Amino acid sequence: MLDLSRTWRPEPDWAEAHLTGPDITIRAITGLTQRLVSGDLGRFLARYDLGGDVGGLAVASGERYAVRLARDRMLAIGLAPGECADGWHEEGYAVTTVGAGQRVLEMRGEGLRNLLGRAVTVDPDRAGPSAAIPFGGVTCAVYFHEGPHALRVHVERGLAAFLWEWLECQPLLSEKQVFKA
Amino acid sequence: MTAWRTEGGSAIDRARSLRFTFDGRVIEGFAGDTVASALLAGGVSVLGRSFKxxxxxxxxxxxxxxxxALVDIAGDMPNTRATQALAVDGMAVRSVNADPSAEKDRHAFLDAFARFIPAAFYYKTFMVPDWHSFEPRIRQMAGLGVLDEAIQSPAFAEQINHHCDVLVVGAGPAGLLAARTAQRAGKRVLLCDDGRQVGGSLLFREGAIEGKAGADWAADVAAELAEAGALVLTGTTAFGIYDHHLVGLNQKGADGAPDRLWRVRSTSIVLATGAIERPLPFSNNDLPGIMSAEAALVYLRRFGIVAGRKVMIATNNGLAYETAQALAAAGADVTVVDYRADVPAPAGLRVLKGRTIVSATGRGAVNAVKLSDGSVLETDAVLASGGFTPSVHLYCQAQGKLDWRDDILAFVPGRPVDGVDVVGAAAGDFKLPAEIGATEGREFGIVAAWPKPNSKERVWIDLQNDVTAKDVELAVRENFVSVEHLKRYTTLGMATDQGKTSNVNGLALMAELTGRRIPEVGTTTYRPPFTxxxxxxxxxxxxxxxxxxxxRLPLEQQHRADGAVFRDYGGWLRPAYYGDGAPDERIQAEARAARNGVALFDGSPLGKIEVIGPDAAPFLDFIYYNTMSTLAPGRCRxxxxxxEGGNVYDDGVLVRLDENRFVVSCSSSHVAGVHxxxxxxxxxRFDKRRIFIHNATAEMATLTVTGPKARALMEVLDLGIALDDTALPHMAVVSGVFEGVALRIARISFTGERSYEISVPADRAVALWARLRQAGEAFGARLLGLEALxxxxxxxxxxxxxxxxxxxSRPMDFGLTAPLERKKVEFIGRRSLLTEDAALADRRQFVGLEAIDDKGLLPTGAHGIEPSSAGLRSTGYVTSSYFSPALQKPIALGLIERGLSRMGEVIELQHLRQIRRARIVSACAFDEEGSRLHA
Structure with missing residues (x-):
């Protein structure tokens, strides 16, 4: 019987895995609590003191922040376990914990703009209000953290291996001189 | 053609010579030569064999x-244009469609049968006894280059998405001017050109711009653009304009590197794509040695090659004179045959005015031409200029409409397209930009020289697809007179060159044959890619x-360590079975373990879509065929x-966690669709503020414990739950804890055995699985793969x-009619279930099939058969078929006409001409009472 275990490489050891190019480094980060929130986002933001939410390729700051995904949906990062229950809230929003189902890749360096040119089709200068952006062909939450030199990409756990492979094969992450747009 | 290398050649470096082979023959050249220029200089006149x-x-x-000149380059792509491939030292180049070589091709005899294989002959031949008898051989003979299967390039083409204010396609004079203007206005500019160097016609035609030689001006502009931050891409073809003016560029890789694709989104696009010279129609105008006049000028000025010794330049316009004068100055004996009667002849050139070429002669290469005045002139190179066709492809892809200009005998862009400007030769303007003081000595002054009907010999219209004027006449005789039919019937314009040199001549002939003007014939649709x-x-x-x-599963590493054989199930990489040995034996053993002891199964891909909100219950009543609002919290259904057509889209279990929160547990391969x-x-249909859908499938791993010993194993785990059937009955769900982490345990079974589906956050799955494995040892727990399941x-x-x-398939085909009869509220598909089709008596119904002929498993896909007046008729088919370890015999499931009312009936099934016999039985072959769920 056909055995695809040989065709598909094992997932990397996420604790150790990293990619390094001339001006980009990439690794998986852990420890971010994530909650998917739908409904009255304003009330949720106020209730948990998150300030505003950030959109596509915008800059989030701090340990607690929110990333807008759709008109009535966002990802809330950094709430403590138990701080907010899953399910329906009478204030008008629904919450589901999703941190275990997402792999978060953090990309750092001067070459992020070049990487974005390979990974996303949106104009980095006009990315739009939603951070749900196809990145390397997979819809992810994509935003900057604490400035333009750290990009965070939240990818569905099951597709993280694919995205890692996609990143690995980009010439930007090899030692050779590459074209920079 | 007796071309020869002279001095000069701005593209080549004579200090660096190189050698390569063409059809085994050694060819010498210089760095910067293309394969074509090196072959030309090397005296190779036959570069390939025509298609048909x-x-x-x-x-x-x-x-x-x-x-x-299409060639196969060893280790590279097939069908490369020799005019665009750089010559590289040591490369091995072969002609296409020729065996053993272009010079001596064993299939050359086919030309003797040309009259029997005109355009579209294959629609009328090769029918007896059966087209399929001939098809393999014809396919083998069709086509040009051959794939080198030895090529296993690990590299891939990088893809870059780029945004700018102005995209300029074409870096000739008009394009360079447009790019510079935009750049100086502060715009973000991308300039691309398919040449290796910017400049376009400035690289080989004389002319001064802003007081400088054209080539120098081009270099200065390119430098200014680069300095100012504009992106200038050479070796880059804009191959298509797509929706919303997305432009695709293909950038040729340098030094063997793979190509690069650019997706450019620009606020505005300037098309400066130039124009392409047309051939002139005359008999045998396809002989080697007959070349484009402008191309000859390129080879002289860029590569230092004179096309011949005794050169004939045939032209219907003024732009070929520069070629004539340049070749004469290089030492060729030049005669100009000018189709125009009343034109001034430049000093020092022999010009035969008002005459045309009627035919060319030669065997393997042109050696003479016959003119309209009856004279025959010896020649070794005929350089033809039949006018210029603006390259309007991209403009048309952007939905532009063309106009015809009688003064230049060409289609040009007509009405403007928002965001797209066409400039220079592409717009029909063949002069250098006057607004920047450009000077040149060209006057176009074209006269018509279209193909005429009824020529005695063959006049070639489309060189690459071997289409002649006679083929166009044949199309007209058979009433294929629209331009789209002309194209498809004759294949004019359908080769890899897409009619760049042939389309307009073909349209012109069609126009004459049908009494129309050329614009009335029109053009076919321009589609990407340009090349x-x-x-x-x-x-x-x-x-x-x-x-x-x-x-990928959260537990993939663990499954690999346990020797899983993986396959693709619904877009997930999942264990089919575990361990070495014969697959059937392993799978049967796993299934037996689940029936006799306990088995562990990774069901993580199972859909877990949360429906949350105060209107979740009525919403789910609408979504499901079954009534779901009556489901109590903690229960599953x-x-x-x-x-909407009433067909079964998905099945699964709905879990109610609390008053306002449900989990739709849908098929793992259907999660995106159900979501x-x-x-x-x-x-x-509903108030969006009161229902929300969250796909939490990836969040939770689902680990299943199944079998008669499942409860015993669960008790050892100590998950903080009571496991008696009162606390956790079948189709119920409770919350538990594992190492401080909350999890869900549901008694849901897909095996028919007592089963517990434990849903835990995916990042805790490894720990829980290890615990299950450890605890399972005492019970002989076995891993269960998808095949056994x-x-x-x-x-x-x-x-x-x-x-x-x-x-x-509809629900009643599975015997589920109650909701349709009793459910009071609307649900998806309800009305379709009330149609006649849904009530037909002969619907295919889900049943079991028991083989009674001792021939083993019934083949999946075997059709139930019944004789009818039209022969055998299908009455349904086998959907699933396995050897049952519990029953020790084959079992099968199928969809059979009126199956539910034909229990016990024996039917025949056919598969690959083999007839089988089976009895229609209950779909449930084992434990029909379901007692093992509570064992």
Whole structure:
């Protein structure tokens, strides 16, 4: 019987895995609590003191922040376990914990703009209000953290291996001189 | 053609010589030569054989328009244009469509039978006894280059998305001027050109701009653009304009590197794509040695090559004179045959005015031409200029409409297209930009020289697809008079050059034959790509396993360590079975373990879509065929989701966690579809503020414990729950804890055995699985793969969507009629279930099939058969078929006409001409009472 275990490489050891190019480094980060929130986002933001939410390729700051995904949906990062229950809230929003189902890749360096040119089709200068952006062909939450030199990409756990492979094969992450747009 | 190398040549470096082989013959050249220029200088006149008739063909052009000189380069792509491929030291080049060589081709005899194989002959021949008898051989003979299967390039084409204010396509004088103007206005500019160097016609035609030689001006502008931060891409073809003016560029890789694809989104686009010279029509105008006049000028000025010793330049316009004068100055004996009667003849040139070429002669290469005045002139090179066709492809792809200009005898862009400007020769303006003081001595002054009907010999219209004027006449005789029919019937313009040198001549002949003007005939639709683009460019990084990525399990490493054999199940990489040995034996053993002891199964891909909100319950009543609002918190219910057509779309269990929170546990391969369906109806029909859909499938791993010993194993785990059947009955769910982490335990079974589905956050799955494995040792717990699971559920008659259902299956086909009869509220598909089709008596119904002929398993897909007046008729088919370890015999499931009312009946089934016999039985072959669920 056909055995695809040989065709598909094992997932990397996420604790150790990293990619390094001339001006980009990439690794998986852990420890971010994530909650998917739908409904009255304003009330949720106020209730948990998150300030505003950030959109596509915008800059989030701090340990607690929110990333807008759709008109009535966002990802809330950094709430403590138990701080907010899953399910329906009478204030008008629904919450589901999703941190275990997402792999978060953090990309750092001067070459992020070049990487974005390979990974996303949106104009980095006009990315739009939603951070749900196809990145390397997979819809992810994509935003900057604490400035333009750290990009965070939240990818569905099951597709993280694919995205890692996609990143690995980009010439930007090899030692050779590459074209920079 | 007796071309020879002279001095000069701005593109080559004579200090660096090189050698390569062409059809085994050594060719010498210089760095900067193309394969075509090196072959030309090396005296190679036959570069290939024509597609259908295997006629010898020589070089026509110098760029993308080249129809003849296609070559296969060892270790590289097939069908490369020799005019665009750089010569590289040591390369091995072969002609295409020729065996053993272009010079001596064993299929050259086919030309003798040309009259029997005109255009579209294959529609009328090769029919007896059967077209398929001939098809393999014809396919073998068709086509040009051959794929080198030894090529296994690990590299892929990078893909870059780029945004700018102005995209300029074409870096000739008009394009350079447009780019500089935009750059100086502060715009973000991208300038691209398919040449290796910017400059376009300035690189080979004389002319001064802003007081400088054209080539110098071009270099200065390019430097200014680069200095100012504009992006200038050479070797880059803009191959298509797509929706919303997305432009695709293919950038040729340098030094063997793969190409690069650019997706450019620009506020405005300037098309400065130039124009392509047309051939002149005369008999035998395809002989080697007959070339484009402009191409000859390119070869002289860029590569230092004179096309011949005794050169004939035939022209119907003034632009060929520069070629004539340049070749004469280089030492060629030049005669100009000017189709125009009343033109001034430049001093020092022999010009025969008001005459045309009627035919060319030669064997393997042109050696003479016959003129309209009856004279015959010896020549070794005929350089033809039949006018220029603006390259309007991209403009037309952007939905532009063309106008015809009688003064230049060409189609040009007509009405403006928002955001797209066309400038220079592409707009029909063949002079240098006057607004920047450009000077040149050209006057166009064209006269018509279209192909005429009824020529005695063959006049070639489309060189690459071997289409002659006679083929166009044949199309008209057979009433294929629209331009689209002309194209498809004759294949005019359908080769890799897409009619760049042939379309207008073909249209002109069609116009004359049908009494219309050329614009009335019109053009066919312009579609991308402008020139062939490697598939690798479109694929980018999405090749191999990256083409269709599979989702990976949280426990993949553990399954690998346990020797799992993996397969693709619904887009997930999942264990089919575990361990070495014969697969059937392993799978049967796993299934037996689940029936006799306890088995562990990773069901993580199972859909877990949360529906949350105060209106979740009525919403789910609408979504499901079954009533779901009556489901109590902590309980589960199996149900169908239908399409609006009333067909079964998905099945699964709905879990109610609390008053306002449900989990739709749908098929693992259907999660995206079900999610989309839920979201669509939520937005369309319900108050969006009171229902929300969250796909939490990836969040939770689902680990299943199944078998008669399942409860005993669960008790050892100590998950903080009571396991008696009162606290946790079948189809109920409770919350538990594992190492401080909350989890859900549901008693849901897909095997028919007592089963516990434990849903835990995916990042805790490894720990829980290790605990299950450790605790399971005492019970002989075995790992269960998908293949064994499929057998177990089939023994119970549980369906798999898409395998035991097809696009027409309705709930009543599975005996589920109660909701339709009793459910009071509207639900998806309800009205379709009230149609006549849904009530037909002969619907295919889900049943079991028991083989009674001792021939082993019934083949999946075997059709039930019944004789009818029209022969055998299908009455349904086998959907699932396995050897049952519990029953020690084959079992099968199927969809059979009126199956539910034909229990016990014996039917015949046919598969690959073999007849089988089976009895219709209950779909549930094992434990029909379901007692093992509570064992």
């Amino acid at each position: 008739y295997h006629r010898p063909r020589g070089l026509w052009g110098a760029g993308v328009e080249e129809p003849n 062939p683009v490697p598939l690798a460019s479109f694929a980018g990084a999405r090749s191999g396993t990256r083409m269709k990525p599979l989702r 199996y149900g169908f989701i239908l399409t 989309g369906l839920l979201e669509e109806w939520r937005q369309d 499929m057998i177990l559920r089939a023994e119970k008659g549980y369906i798999v969507i898409g395998k035991d259902t097809d696009g027409t």
